[in-house]
Amino acid sequence: MLSVTGLRTGYDKIEVLHGIDLQVSAGKIVSLIGSNGAGKSSFLMALSGLLRAWNGQVEFNGQAIHGLAPDAIVRAGLVQVPEGRRIFAHLTVEENLDLGAYTRHDPPGIRQDKEEMFKLFPILKQRLRGLAGNLSGGEQQMLAMARALMARPKLLCLDEPSLGLAPMLVEKIFEIILGIKARGLTILLVEQNAFKALEIADWAYVLENGKIELQGTGLQLLLEPKVKSAYLGV
Amino acid sequence: MGSWDVFIQQLLNGLTIGMIYALIALGYTIVYGVLQLINFAHGEIFMAGAYIGLAAAAAWILVSGTALTGGIALAGVLLFAMLGAAALGSLTERFAYRPLRQAPRLAPLITAIGVSFVLQNVVMLLCGPVDKRYPEILAARQYSFGLVSMTHYQIIILIVSVTLMLGLHLFIKKTRTGKAMRAMADDTQAASLMGIPVDRTVNLAFVMGSAMAGAGGVLFGLYYHTVNFHDGYLAGLKAFTAAVLGGIGNIPGAMLGGLLLGVAEGLGAGYLSSEWKNVFAFLVLIAVLLFRPQGILGTRVVKKV
Numbered sequence: 001m002l003s004v005t006g007l008r009t010g011y012d013k014i015e016v017l018h019g020i021d022l023q024v025s026a027g028k029i030v031s032l033i034g035s036n037g038a039g040k041s042s043f044l045m046a047l048s049g050l051l052r053a054w055n056g057q058v059e060f061n062g063q064a065i066h067g068l069a070p071d072a073i074v075r076a077g078l079v080q081v082p083e084g085r086r087i088f089a090h091l092t093v094e095e096n097l098d099l100g101a102y103t104r105h106d107p108p109g110i111r112q113d114k115e116e117m118f119k120l121f122p123i124l125k126q127r128l129r130g131l132a133g134n135l136s137g138g139e140q141q142m143l144a145m146a147r148a149l150m151a152r153p154k155l156l157c158l159d160e161p162s163l164g165l166a167p168m169l170v171e172k173i174f175e176i177i178l179g180i181k182a183r184g185l186t187i188l189l190v191e192q193n194a195f196k197a198l199e200i201a202d203w204a205y206v207l208e209n210g211k212i213e214l215q216g217t218g219l220q221l222l223l224e225p226k227v228k229s230a231y232l233g234v
Numbered sequence: 235m236g237s238w239d240v241f242i243q244q245l246l247n248g249l250t251i252g253m254i255y256a257l258i259a260l261g262y263t264i265v266y267g268v269l270q271l272i273n274f275a276h277g278e279i280f281m282a283g284a285y286i287g288l289a290a291a292a293a294w295i296l297v298s299g300t301a302l303t304g305g306i307a308l309a310g311v312l313l314f315a316m317l318g319a320a321a322l323g324s325l326t327e328r329f330a331y332r333p334l335r336q337a338p339r340l341a342p343l344i345t346a347i348g349v350s351f352v353l354q355n356v357v358m359l360l361c362g363p364v365d366k367r368y369p370e371i372l373a374a375r376q377y378s379f380g381l382v383s384m385t386h387y388q389i390i391i392l393i394v395s396v397t398l399m400l401g402l403h404l405f406i407k408k409t410r411t412g413k414a415m416r417a418m419a420d421d422t423q424a425a426s427l428m429g430i431p432v433d434r435t436v437n438l439a440f441v442m443g444s445a446m447a448g449a450g451g452v453l454f455g456l457y458y459h460t461v462n463f464h465d466g467y468l469a470g471l472k473a474f475t476a477a478v479l480g481g482i483g484n485i486p487g488a489m490l491g492g493l494l495l496g497v498a499e500g501l502g503a504g505y506l507s508s509e510w511k512n513v514f515a516f517l518v519l520i521a522v523l524l525f526r527p528q529g530i531l532g533t534r535v536v537k538k539v
Contacts, residue, residue, distance in 0.1 A: 048427055074429030086424035088417045099417050102410065103429035151429060 001026045001186050002047075002078070002155055006056035007066075009046045016042045018210045019056065023203075024155065029177070029187045031197040031218065033231055034207035040190045041083055043207070044159050047188075048080045049073045061154065075103045077154035081161065083190075085144040089133030093124055096132050096143055100150030110150070117146040120179065138169040145176065149185075156180065157188045162196065174200060194231035198222045206231070239381040244504030245497060250388045250457065252496015253395035257450035258473030259480065259488035260402060261323075261443025267419035267483045268439045270339070274346040275326060276447060277470015278353035279319050281463065283448030284368075284455040285357055286318035287311045291369045301369075308371045312394065315452045316445040322353075323444025327437050350466075358463040365462045368455035391453045398449055399489050402442065406485055415439055419483055468512065472499075475519040481532020490530060494518075 002024040010016040016039045024030045045051040053066040101110045118125040121142040162170040191197035201218035221227045265273045334342045375386040406412035417425040426432050455461045476495045480487025502514040
């Protein structure tokens with residue numbers, strides 16, 4: 001579904017990603033783990049078109065999407081939940097959901113998907129008319145995910161969905177991610193919480209200093225000594 | 235006239251000019267919302283709107299040979315001025331500001347001041363440096379309510395402004411594009427991750443703000459009977475004050491700020507001295523910046539992590 005080859009990008013003149021090769025096949029969860037500053041978020045920014053690719057290719061469902069504007073990439077079906085949730089704080093919860101569906105023009109389908117979101121995230125229904133900025137951190141993460149799902153993505157990219165959440169909420173978020181996968185969505189998960197991310201991954205990559213250092217199934221990487229010592233702390 | 239009547243009369247006069255300030259202030263606040271840019275050329279868009287209305291009226295007289303009167307004529311002139319100002323706003327965004335989107339924030343600000351000089355001088359070259367007489371599109375009529383009176387134009391200004399502001403408010407509040415603008419005001423990058431086309435939405439913000447200013451320009455010309463190429467400077471600065479007073483970026487705030495500023499000016503002119511009228515506006519600006527820099531309605535929702 002997603003095929004990245006030799007992707008290089010950076011900020012100003014400083015290269016951050018030095019040629020990334022990465023594949024995501026349909027219906028799978030692919031995790032990308034790595035420490036702070038390894039380039040994980042930059043990688044997602046490049047996929048979404050917010051960071052221009054200097055070199056290399058990003059192919060999504062057979063279409064080259066590097067070089068497309070961010071809104072065109074969303075319309076192609078690649079949608080990102082950015083790090084730090086980035087919900088629209090001054091808008092209501094419902095308006096946030098409506099904006100998730102910005103690229104769509106099927107009001108009945110949008111209404112139906114909203115109902116779906118209320119099933120997946122019941123708290124959102126209770127807070128529908130409230131300002132999104134008044135939600136708790138966990139609720140904001142759920143809203144950010146629901147907002148992205150409202151776009152009916154084919155590939156959902158999640159950037160650090162568990163960051164800053166209480167352990168119980170982290171469990172809940174990962175449960176939801178599995179639930180989303182069960183609906184047939186493909187997921188690219190970027191995480192610092194390497195253990196959880198590898199646990200649910202069908203395939204995983206380890207990013208270090210802007211390069212893919214390792215890859216394998218989630219289980220293989222969980223047992224890999226290098227991963228164990230560097231990312232799992234065991 | 236009793237003291238109460240004087241008060242009401244000045245209040246009405248203040249509200250009238252306040253409506254015009256509010257119309258202009260909306261443009262400052264919408265553009266600031268999506269771009270965090272104070273478009274200092276906005277006062278000139280307002281002035282250009284007045285001249286475009288004037289040109290439309292003159293063209294009509296030239297073509298038809300009849301004087302331009304009546305409600306439909308007024309609506310036509312307003313529409314022309316709004317479209318013309320909107321086009322001008324769109325062009326300035328496209329060619330003056332968009333190329334600087336990635337530049338440090340001081341660059342577009344200085345460019346805005348440059349655009350402002352350019353527009354002033356273009357209008358001066360085309361139309362001359364002297365006051366231009368604005369056509370009397372509606373017959374001069376006076377309505378008396380007890381001891382208080384309003385002119386035809388005052389009533390028209392109230393009706394047109396309220397209609398436009400209500401329309402804009404509903405647009406921003408209810409439509410998909412309006413929501414996209416508010417989303418951009420919150421977080422431009424997150425908005426583009428939701429598929430909102432940033433460039434188009436920014437341009438639309440200029441178009442809408444400029445249309446409001448264009449209408450304000452015609453109303454201003456009708457009210458004061460003349461226009462001059464440097465009218466945009468003071469009116470623009472006052473409308474900017476109004477936008478800051480209401481809370482820059484906040485749309486109801488811009489309307490409220492405009493009205494309050496107009497009323498403060500009207501009452502100040504009536505009770506203290508009309509010579510000092512302009513001073514009141516800037517005293518208000520200084521006071522707001524000192525005591526409530528976020529403006530009256532400009533509150534912040536605390537971002538939770």
